Amino acid sequence: MSSLEIATFRKTPLAWQSVARLIAVSALFWAVAAGILFLAAPGIDTYPRLLVFSECSGLAILGFAMLLRPSRWFPKINPTIGWLVTGVIAIPAGYVLGHVIALLALGEPFRLLSPGNDRMVPIIFTVLIAGFGLHYFATREHLANEAMARSEAQRLATESELRLLRAQLEPHMLFNTLANLRSLVKEDATQAELMIDQLITYLRSALAASRTEANTLSDEFVQLRAYLEIMSLRMGPRLSYRLDLPADLARLAVPSMLLQPLVENAIKHGLEPKVGAGSIEVRACRADAGIEISVTDTGLGLRPAGRLQSAADTTSGSYGLLHVRERLRAIYGPKASLTLNPQTPAGVCATVRIPQ
Known part of the structure; x- marks a missing residue:
């Protein structure tokens, strides 16, 4: 979803459906990510617990990104820098908020790092996966903006042709009308x-x-x-x-x-x-x-x-x-x-x- 779509999703039912699809795809994406982490680092935790933490963190990161992208500050900076800033803010904030939500859901006391020697693995993995996801959305937004620019250029070209067409048709019609008018004045x-x-x-x-x-x-x-x-x-x-x-x-x-x-x-x-x-x-x-x-x-x-x-x-x-x-x-x-x-x-x- 582009930033334009995110900014206007509150206004139309179709945009709400787009947001719902985005959340569903994100949930599936983070479920697959939890499975990859479970297989890549056996023994780090059970899959159900990894799934809860992965889904809560991933959806929280998505929520922060959706709130940040329509910000009035972002149109003033380069889109690439805007997405970098989004990642720098959304990923750590979403990770912390997601862990809080997951621990509350599981009824466990709050802790940012998991116990054990592999406590940094989930953080590094989340950063990499979230960075990949934000890169995907940045690329999609860039392509959408290019398509919009092409459409606007085509519209402007068409409007220019309209002005040319008016310039060709109206004098012809005007001169013929004035010629008829000249005869009618007398008759x-x-x-x-x-x-x-x-x-x-x-x-x-x-x-x-x-x-x-x-x-x-x-x-x-x-x-x-x-x-x-x-x-x-x-x-x-x-x-x-x-x-x-x-x-x-x-x-x-x-x-x-x-x-x-x-x-x-x-x-x-x-x-x-x-x-x-x-x-x-x-x-x-x-x-x-x-x-x-x-x-x-x-x-x-x-x-x-x-x-x-x-x-x-x-x-x-x-x-x-x-x-x-x-x-x-x-x-x-x-x-x-x-x-x-x-x-x-x-x-x-x-x-x-x-x-x-």
Whole structure:
């Protein structure tokens, strides 16, 4: 268990289970250690007594280590030195406390050293075994920290790609909208005013989303509504839309602008090139494994490249889909997914699944 896990084990049931497993493995480890000492130094004591002393000392050492590792002083020093300090404090303190507990359990008077010529053997053996155990945990923590650092680097890279994607998509959308707005000012001032209001809402939401890594589904849907309203004003009767967000999911946190590339992809590659009217529906609902958010359109449907089988496929639409998949993988791991399914008679349904 890493120091981060130890520091937070009080907060979640899963962490409590992790601590319970750690104690069970430690108890088994010290039972085996007592057997090794019994076989390596015959005659030093009976196995049941060695088992009691070994378990009490080992679990006491583990307890001291668990209390020391989350200390606010340790993050300020080198991890290797931190584990050395932990061993210097936890091993002798745990040995003494464990012996006290074992003697109390056995109903014997307190003594730190066993009588006889081999009285130093249990101490040396305990130090060696405990040092080995702490080295194991130090190595495990180091590997966990490296994995966390890699995950954080991947997340930062993905967020950088998100900013690049926004920089590519938003000016294109903005310029087209302004061009339409210029025509509307002369032809229909009321529609022009409505488009300006929706453009302000969209840009305000996009700006807020660019400054945070997570957003509520309610805010995401507000931004999507503004974007779709702008597109419906541009496309006229060729585009209709529907947004369905249950009230109990409104405050759910999701990555900022996670759905925007899916909606833009549906319009740009499905509905805009299509002759005639089309529609798009964005719907969120609860599922067995978490939350499902679907973006369904009645556009042209999937092209071979639209299935995005290869990461090398970086056309504008597929790049947005690839980016969504990478963000889901970086933030939620393999439990999250984005799938594309053809609709009948035409269109595509893009479904995002987020675990809870």
